[in-house]
Amino acid sequence: MTQYIYQRHTTAMSNTSGFSVSKPVALWNKPIKADFKELFKSLGKGVIDGVLGKWEEVAKDTLDGVTALGLTAVPEEVAWLLIYRSLVEAIVSLIKGNQELLFEKPNESDFEELCDRLNHSLESIELLIDQDFFSRPKDLPILEAVKTAFADWLKYFSVNQAQALTISHRLPTYFVYALHEEWAKYPEKYACLKEELDTPFTQANEREQSWQRYLAWLQKQVEEPMLLEAFGLKQVYVPLHAYYKQKVGGEKSEEFERRVREDEKYQRIVLDLETELEAWLEKGDRNDAIRVISGGPGSGKSSFAKIFAANQAEKGKTPVLFIPLHHFEPSDDLVEAVGKFVRDDGFLRHNPLDKDKGDSRLLIIFDGLDELAMQGKIATETAQQFVREVQRKVERFNVRETCLQVLIGGRELVVQANSSDFRQPQQILHILPYFVTEDERNNYIDDQNLLQQDQRQIWWQKYGNASGRGYDCLPKELNQDNLTEITAQPLLNYLVALSFDQQNKFPTDGNLNAIYANLLTAVYQRGWAGYQHPAIRGIEEKDFVRILEEIALASWHGDGRTTTVREIETHCEHSSLKSLLDKFQESAKLGVTRLLTAFYFRESGVKEQEKTFEFTHKSFGEYLTAKRIVREVRLIHKKLKDRQDDPDEGWDEREALKRWAILCGASPMDEYLFKFIADEMCLQNASDVSNWQQTLCHQIAFMLRHGMPMERLTPRSDFQEENRQARNAEEALLAVLNACARVTKAVSKIQWHTPEAFGIWISRLQGQRINTYTDVFCLNCLSFLDLQGCALVYKDFSQANFERVNLKGANLAGANLGWTNFEGANLERANLLDANLAEANLERANLLDANLQGAYLPDAILVGANLQGADLRWTNLEEAYLEGANLEGAYLDGANLEGAYLEGTILEGTILEGKNLADLNEASGSDSDK
Known part of the structure; x- marks a missing residue:
């Protein structure tokens, strides 16, 4: 029988001590076998039994077996135990994370032969454990051999070549994380290695080890599988571009500032997002220690935050703390809130912001500013309080030198609502899509020509490689103008790819919901009906979707993303879905939960002693x-x-x-x-x-x-x-x-019981604006309403959407209607006395006989509007756009038409009192014959 072989030696090239470890072959004949053959056989059984939720048992049995081998406390055997247990944990974690891809039970004899072959290929490999192992554990030679064997094993379960390679290539990252977890869980077992090996890992104190463990976790996050795929974010990530707003140079008068649109006061400067933030980190200016990333849903904010956190942590220059804000409980004191977060998170044993025990330099990445909204206060108020507390603490920590830098990400609306707190140059960085059309590029200053690149092509090539589907660019079926807006957004582009790959009828009208519906059906057919396990038979697609809707509703009623089983049960009882939920839960208990968590939601913590689940994509x-x-x-x-x-x-x-x-x-x-x-x-x-x-x-x-x-x-x-x-x-x-x-496109005819009923109601819904930048949601939902004869005196409708609204005879005297959209609206005989209509869009609006006396309409768009008989006395129409408008019989005495655009305007019968048409044309700067 082969004897147990090990050899202490010194590596001549590096003058570092170490020892050689080979598998203790003689011990495999003990009753509990823990060789690679038995490991792969156990995992194969786990693929089948895993549907019944027995993964923990598979891992426990395997690991208990190797622990019970009776190995002594010599470093060589302890090192083998550490490596083997970490490998098992990593492999089990990878299989569990991709279980929905493993379907077929292999032929027993063929599978036995495979396991023999894999074991034989691994059993003679010698390991060298020295200083380099703990500084670069990913380079451990056995990992390459195990990766190859693991890929062969995966292919036995209907996993294709590309998927098998993608999954197995993630093994080193998972192994490093498992190594840290194993060391942290059983430090007494591996104490002898600390004495034998002098490395930063083995000799690290508790704080250093916790940061190393946290780094391994960050690395694993970007490798975890996306939705129902074998690959992780890292394999398909494309570096993002962004822009910041720079004020137009030169001294401008107050009149210019007042009259020019907000967007026209700024230039948009394009940059590479990661390069910009790395330079900001490197500079470490204590007076410029906060950066903000702004982007819409699915723009890639969270993906970038995870990638950036993992990359910066790996460089090791500055400790990085990544905090998803939907897992964060803000308080009046940021230090206390961060301390609670790291305690709950379990990685760090100290509060990195503690003034006595904290770290001398730290980067905190707060992801999801908009997700602070559901903590019992108004969304904007909660976010604003949080931002100001961050600013206070950053100023306090950076009094003498830069100790703390903060990166905050959030959706556009909540960032915009807090923009007054971010006044430093380049402080707010707006994420750009994968592709900006040629016409849109004129809106940016792009000295690096970053926008010339269509990043969709890069993404699809990466996706083709990672998925094994062979794409080398965006498919021509999807490279259509009406799909550009969707394929240019990272998340939506990915959902398009998943839907397109299912070979179903692909929706090409650009409706995102149709793409989601298509994907929902594809996932059901692939993951539920396709597997045909007895535990999930009887759950039809409509029931599958219906329960998911109720889970989404429970999440919306909670904090917007997370919910608990109890909350789901309550919602289902209210909706008479209890029997369906019982059937669904019975299936979930038998292992279908993994299918759900792969795409829809995942475990995210504990709330009131219950596990919480969150949607992976809000x-x-x-x-x-x-x-x-x-x-x-x-x-x-x-x-x-x-x-x-x-x-x-x-x-x-x-x-x-x-x-x-x-x-x-x-x-x-x-x-x-x-x-x-x-x-x-x-x-x-x-x-x-x-x-x-x-x-x-x-x-x-x-x-x-x-x-x-x-x-x-x-x-x-x-x-x-x-x-x-x-x-x-x-x-x-x-x-x-x-x-x-x-x-x-039909007008909604509500029977208002009094003329003031709508005005009272909209005031209740509208509430009080917090600042001038705040968009009021309900004011965007007023198009196509019948508001004929309504009393709306002095109402605040700034930036409202009144498209195609019937305001015939309505009283809007003194109302604030600046920047409001009245396109195609009926304002016949409406009272707009002294109303503010600055920059309002009144294109093709009907203002027949309307009273606009003293109204304020500079830069208003009145192209094609009907102003016949309108009272425009003392109205300010400076630089208003009146091309093609009908002013026949209108009263213009005292009106200010300086710089107004009047080409094609009908002025016949206009009452000017003291002015003639020539004067009007001269004032407008028009040479056309009126």
């Missing part, structure tokens, strides 16, 4: 929530109609409003969710949407007369909470009505 939760809301609209319409047909059936208006309050009262709607609702409406039958529009008009009219029936909700909340939920539900009614109208 936008997918928003899509499912939108589907749930549209489903409820359909149901409300049906139930109200049933009651009309039979008084013993269906619901009355109060019951329908109660259901709506339960659905939409807990959380306010925002533009991101609204966009999904509007897109979902576009996918419905047009006649259905038209009927829903009328039903919602009726419900709003009923609600305004009788109020939201909050007293019907159980359990009842206090008045303040009921009032808050009622307001949210009312705003959602308006928003969903507007989504219907955008599809039908």
Whole structure:
């Protein structure tokens, strides 16, 4: 029998001590075998039993077996134990993370032969454990051999060549993480190695080891599989471009600043995002220690934050702490909040911001500023308080030298709302899409020619290599103008790729919801129906989607991303889905949870002693929530109609409003969710949407007369909470009505019971603006409304959307209508006395006989507008765009038309009193014959 072989020696080249370790062959004949053959056989069994949730047992049995071999405490055997256990943990973690890709049970005899062959290829490999191993554990020679064997093993389970290689290539990263975890979990077992080997790893103190362990975790994060794929983010990541706004040079008058549009005051300077932030880190200016990354949903903010954190941590110049803000509890003191986060996270044993025990230099990356919104306060208020606390602490830490730098990422709206707090040059960096069209490039200063590159081509080539699908560029079927907006965004481009690869009918109309729906079906067919395990038979696709909608709703009602099983159960009971949930959960207990977590949500922590789950992509939760809301609209319409047909059936208006309050009262709607609702409406039958529009008009009219029936909700909340939920539900009614109208293009005719009813209601929904930059969501949902004769005196409608609104005879005297969109609106005989319409869009609006006396319209767009008989006396129309407008019979006495654009304007019969048409043409600078 081969004897156990090891040899102490000195490496001549490096003068470092070490020892050679080979597998203790003689010991494999003990009852519990832990050789590679048994490992691969156990893992093969685990692939089948893993569907039943037995992965932990497989790993435990294997590791217990090698621990029970009776190895002595000599360093060589202890080192082998450390390596073997770490390898097992890494391999098990990789298989568990890609389990949905492993389907077929191999032929037993063939599989036995494979395991023999793999074991034989590995058993004679000698390991050298020296200083270099712990400084570069990824370079351990056995890893290459195990990677090859592991890839061969994976192919036995219907994993293709590219997938097998992709999964096995991630083994070194997983091994390093497992190594750190194993060392941290059982330090007493490996104490002898500290005495034998003098390396930064073995001799590191507790703090250094915790940072090393955290670095390994950051590295593993970017290697973890994406959705239902074998590859991780790192394999397909494309470096992002961004821009910052630089004020237009030169001294400008106050009049210029007032009159020029905000965007026109700035130049957009393009840069490489990672290069810019690395230079910022290297410079370490204590007066410029905060940077902000702004981008829309799916723009790549979080992906960049993870990649940047892993890269900077690996360089080792500055410790990096990555904090997803939906896992962070902000408080009045940032130091305490960070301390709680690292304690809960479990990697660091010290608070890196502690003044006595903290680190001398630190980079904190806060990801998801918008996700601080759901902590019991208004979103913008919570984010603003957090930003200012970060600024205070950064100033305190950096009094003498730069100790703390902070990178914050968030969606555009919440960053914009806090932009007044970020005044340093280049402080806010706006992420650019993968592709900027040639026309759009004129809006940027791009000295490095970064925008010449179509990064979609690079991404698709990487995706083709990682997935084994062979793409070398963006497929021509997807390289269409109407899909540019979607394929240019990182997340949406990836979802397009997944949907395109399923060989289903691909939606080419650019509707994101259609792509999500296509992908949802593909995932169900691939992961559920395709596997045909007895545990998941009987769960139909419609039930699969329905439960996911309820999970999304529970998340929306919570913090926007996370939820618990208890919250899901509560929502399902309210929606009469308890029996379906029971069937679903029974399947989940048998292992289907992994399929869900691979794409939809993952475990994210503990809340009130319950595990929490979060959507891996917030936008997918928003899509499912939108589907749930549209489903409820359909149901409300049906139930109200049933009651009309039979008084013993269906619901009355109060019951329908109660259901709506339960659905939409807990959380306010925002533009991101609204966009999904509007897109979902576009996918419905047009006649259905038209009927829903009328039903919602009726419900709003009923609600305004009788109020939201909050007293019907159980359990009842206090008045303040009921009032808050009622307001949210009312705003959602308006928003969903507007989504219907955008599809039908028909005016929504609500029966306002008094002229002031709409004005009172919109004031309640609108609330108070926090600053001039704040967009008010409900004001974007006013298009296609019938507001004929409404009293809206002095209302604040700045930046509102009044497209195609009927405001005939409405009283808007003194109203703030600056930057408002009135395109195609009917303002016949409307009273706009002294109203502010600066830069308003009144293109093709009907202003017949309207009273605009003293109104303020500089730079307003009145192209093609009908101003016949309008009273424009003392109106400021300076530099207004009046091309093709009809001013026949209008009153222009005292009007300011300096610089106005009047080409093609009809001025016949215009009443000027003291001016003639020649004067008017001269004032406007027009040479055309009027």
